[in-house]
Amino acid sequence: MSTLLVSYDLHKPEKDYRNLLDELKRYELWWHCLESFWLLVTAETSIELRDKLKAHIDNDDELLVIDVTGDAVAGVGFDQTCRDWLRDNL
Numbered sequence: 092m093s094t095l096l097v098s099y100d101l102h103k104p105e106k107d108y109r110n111l112l113d114e115l116k117r118y119e120l121w122w123h124c125l126e127s128f129w130l131l132v133t134a135e136t137s138i139e140l141r142d143k144l145k146a147h148i149d150n151d152d153e154l155l156v157i158d159v160t161g162d163a164v165a166g167v168g169f170d171q172t173c174r175d176w177l178r179d180n181l
Contacts, residue, residue, distance in 0.1 A: 093160045094181055095140055097129040100153040111147035120180060124173040130159070132180055 097115065101108055115121060120132035133140065137156040148154055159181065166177065 092132055092134055093158050095131050095133060095137055096157045096159045098155045099127050102151050114147055122176045124169055
């Protein structure tokens with residue numbers, strides 16, 4: 092299993108991006124403590140996840156998926172639940 096970072100810029104605020112959010116939330120382990128930034132634990136590669144998610148965005152939106160599996164993490168300002176998830180899943 093890997094931890095994949097997903098970040099996006101969605102350029103149509105009037106558009107309903109519910110399908111994208113539903114797809115991200117279907118993963119058993121996910122972290123979403125920043126507005127357009129997710130961490131997902133999955134057996135998929137970053138390319139596989141990118142290809143799955145790009146079906147839910149427009150051509151002028153941006154999507155970034157990076158494998159961040161490992162021990163290096165630093166943050167500040169998160170509540171205990173968010174810190175615990177990072178500690179336990181990265």
